Amino acid sequence: MTARPLHFNAFIWPNGYHESAWRVVDDDVRGVLGLPYYADIARIAERGLMDTVFLADNIAIAEYRATHLPQTQFDPISVLSALAAVTSHIGLIGTGSTTYSKPWELARRFATLDHLSGGRAGWNIVTTVTPLAAANFGEPIHPDHADRYARAHEFVDVVRRAWDSWEDDAIIGDRERGVWADRSKLHAPRFHGQYYDVEGVLPFPRSPQGNPVLVQAGQSGPGIALAARYADLVFSGPPSLEAAVEFRAEVHAQAAAAGRDPAQVLVLPALMVTLGGTEAEAQEKARRLEELTSPEFRWQNTLYTAGLDPDAFDPDVPLPAELWTGQSAPSSRAELLYAAARARPDASLRDVAGRLTGGAGQIHFVGTPEQLAEHVIAWQDAGAVDGFTIMGSTLPYELMTFVDHVVPILQCKGRFRTEYSGTTLRDHLGLQRPVVPGEARR
Numbered sequence: 411m412t413a414r415p416l417h418f419n420a421f422i423w424p425n426g427y428h429e430s431a432w433r434v435v436d437d438d439v440r441g442v443l444g445l446p447y448y449a450d451i452a453r454i455a456e457r458g459l460m461d462t463v464f465l466a467d468n469i470a471i472a473e474y475r476a477t478h479l480p481q482t483q484f485d486p487i488s489v490l491s492a493l494a495a496v497t498s499h500i501g502l503i504g505t506g507s508t509t510y511s512k513p514w515e516l517a518r519r520f521a522t523l524d525h526l527s528g529g530r531a532g533w534n535i536v537t538t539v540t541p542l543a544a545a546n547f548g549e550p551i552h553p554d555h556a557d558r559y560a561r562a563h564e565f566v567d568v569v570r571r572a573w574d575s576w577e578d579d580a581i582i583g584d585r586e587r588g589v590w591a592d593r594s595k596l597h598a599p600r601f602h603g604q605y606y607d608v609e610g611v612l613p614f615p616r617s618p619q620g621n622p623v624l625v626q627a628g629q630s631g632p633g634i635a636l637a638a639r640y641a642d643l644v645f646s647g648p649p650s651l652e653a654a655v656e657f658r659a660e661v662h663a664q665a666a667a668a669g670r671d672p673a674q675v676l677v678l679p680a681l682m683v684t685l686g687g688t689e690a691e692a693q694e695k696a697r698r699l700e701e702l703t704s705p706e707f708r709w710q711n712t713l714y715t716a717g718l719d720p721d722a723f724d725p726d727v728p729l730p731a732e733l734w735t736g737q738s739a740p741s742s743r744a745e746l747l748y749a750a751a752r753a754r755p756d757a758s759l760r761d762v763a764g765r766l767t768g769g770a771g772q773i774h775f776v777g778t779p780e781q782l783a784e785h786v787i788a789w790q791d792a793g794a795v796d797g798f799t800i801m802g803s804t805l806p807y808e809l810m811t812f813v814d815h816v817v818p819i820l821q822c823k824g825r826f827r828t829e830y831s832g833t834t835l836r837d838h839l840g841l842q843r844p845v846v847p848g849e850a851r852r
């Protein structure tokens with residue numbers, strides 16, 4: 411392979427990422443609640459030698475979503491543990507909230523997945539946008555954007571200390587002397603920060619990757635800063651090629667300023683794909699999906715994904731101006747919504763919000779496998795990406811097409827692996843395995 415290798419992450423979502431997916435696929439509507447659905451997708455992605463499968467997490471759902479979309483937000487680590495048993499190589503990335511988890515517990519759960527999967531775990535670090543989460547966790551308030559990111563920095567730091575609380579060679583297994591592990595190689599975090607107190611070591615030795623792979627998908631200034639400081643993978647990115655080049659350069663510049671090697675930070679933004687044997691066929695599939703969308707869902711979902719409670723707003727009047735004057739936005743997506751409302755202050759919320767996409771702000775690529783391969787290569791060659799997080803608009807169908815028709819083109823062009831060369835997720839991504847830091851950094 412002469413060019414830098416591409417990397418692909420398969421985003422798992424019930425019936426596909428397009429909001430109308432469940433209405434166009436013929437599958438049993440309840441199939442998305444069973445392990446075979448997830449296992450099928452993971453096996454397809456592994457057959458295509460993709461780097462990872464990814465599970466999002468939403469810890470509070472606004473009830474309007476149950477009307478419009480399949481609701482299958484299981485605990486990601488439980489699902490990934492089951493997938494570890496039915497796959498052998500593919501990376502397993504799950505989302506975990508820094509605002510609504512305890513760091514020692516989260517460190518333990520991802521390190522468990524790393525052990526059980528033989529070194530294939532990754533953690534998508536999110537601060538949780540929706541304010542509805544607070545009430546589910548008995549919290550009086552949902553912390554604001556700046557506060558959530560401040561906590562996230564400390565949270566990730568202490569998680570890494572917990573992961574590093576056993577040196578790699580701590581197990582001795584000396585039956586003769588009756589010593590299972592060398593206690594001098596255990597290093598309790600004894601962390602007392604502004605937000606968290608974590609005292610003791612994890613209850614098992616260091617996991618195969620040392621640290622599971624860290625992922626970040628926020629696009630705001632604080633989101634980029636968190637990614638630059640800690641993330642191995644970044645799943646966000648703006649929709650235009652020029653802005654994406656700038657975004658990746660900014661992430662790399664900030665990573666270098668934080669003393670990291672920018673080549674160890676890979677950017678794989680979300681890309682929804684609808685593929686066809688001809689461009690017309692792909693366009694027809696996309697048109698059918700769009701035709702079935704609900705305007706009611708669109709405005710509500712734009713608010714929800716921006717971190718606002720749709721039930722608190724009247725869609726037939728403009729977004730209250732006090733929101734977009736003065737107050738800080740709850741997310742980068744809310745900033746986009748506020749900018750749209752500012753540009754058209756007399757337009758109804760339904761109209762303004764309905765024109766923005768919800769979800770992860772991804773591009774929807776519609777075309778043939780050849781065209782998608784060209785798109786991927788053009789974006790990589792421009793320096794915008796290291797690959798993509800592939801969201802099949804319908805699943806598993808678009809992922810099957812990607813694996814069977816796009817991957818072979820990229821392989822022929824020497825842009826994608828023809829076999830897994832290692833066993834851990836860090837191996838697939840070409841990432842170093844972190845060493846346990848010396849005394850000075852503990």
Ligand SMILES: Cc1cc2nc3c(=O)[nH]c(=O)nc-3n(C[C@H](O)[C@H](O)[C@H](O)COP(=O)(O)O)c2cc1C
Pocket residue numbers: 465466467468505534535536537538539626627628629630631632633634645646647680740741742743770771799
């Ligand atoms: C590909 C992708 C996946 C995401 N997955 C989740 C998720 O599972 N749970 C979540 O709460 N937020 C998720 N997000 C949202 C981001 O993590 C982030 O919270 C959001 O963009 C707001 O942060 P920002 O203001 O820094 O952009 C995802 C975003 C992207 C682009």
